[in-house]
Amino acid sequence: MGAALGASIGWDWALLVLLPLAALGVALAHIDFRTRLLPKKLVLPAYPALLVALVVVALLDGSADGLIRAAWGWLIASALYWCLWKFTRGMGYGDVRMSGLLGLALGSLGWSTLLLGLYAGFVVGVVGWVALRLLRLTKDRHFPFGPFMLIGAVVGIVLVAAGWSPIASG
Template identity: 40%
Template sequence: MTILAIVLAGLLGGISPRLLARLPEPTAEPDPDMPEKIEYAILGATPRLALWLAVTAAALAAIAAATISEPKLLPVWIPIAAATPVLAWVDWKVHLLPYLIVAPLYVVTWLLVGVSALLMQDASVLLHALLGNLAVFGFYFVLGVIGPMGYGDVRLSAVVGVALGPLGVVATFYGVFFGMVIGAIVGLVLVRGRLGTKTPIAFGPYLLLGAFAALWV
């Protein structure tokens, strides 16, 4: 299962630039505080991007395989491992998390949680996934209302909540905690010497890295 998870995540990560290049461009007016929008086709055509995304996706799948104690939950993390590098790449470059990547990832995550629940013959897996979904999404939704958190990050948090929920309350808590800590540290570095200025921060990568970091707990 471990080798299969690594290979699948790597293959999906490797083809993700082609999928990215085919995404329609956002129709909303650009935010003047955000970096200039680079077309998805240009981002997807970056030299050697497929290799880097494939290697990163495979590495994340290896982390999941090495740390998740219940093998039947590992398939849930394969598409997340595959999507994390491409989402991070886009968010770093243009501060956007494409809806047409996040929304299907959310659906697939729920489907695989359902398959895992069937294989484990444990309906509580679905309940824990739902609770994780509601808790993590609710937390980030509040941050989006009262703070500068983008709604793309809020949507992505639901995926993280669904995946972490079946691993327990502790993993879910640390997934949020680590994501916030990593994001805060990077944010402090980015605004160093420029306090009081608007410095947009792509939080999506740190949200996802926090989830994988929580698997070690």
């Protein structure tokens, strides 16, 4: 994951945010796939660490724009996932907790990255759910969604870095 992110965005201060989050993401994806849980003990301490990294990147960049977008990304992703958790009963609260981390990181990179990273998580999740059903690894619509959220975030980062943007500019 780290190599894909580094190759996509190049030598950028954003790697200070993304690389530790990628390492945590791999661990969380493994845990979620095996246990269907995203442990608070790993997710919650990541928030202050991520916030510090975002402030450092804003200071190094000399602009608060990424920090402001990160705050909006946190709000948007958390609200979206909270609504899905509250009203659909198909998602665990660990996914809601982790969505804030993804919203912070994706939002700091830009609106296109936030939009595409969140959306790709759902697309990859549907494809993954079908595969899990066909392989008989799940019997219902409850499955570990965290790994697909993380893969979707990486897909969003890679595609936007490659020049693809769902938001028209100009």
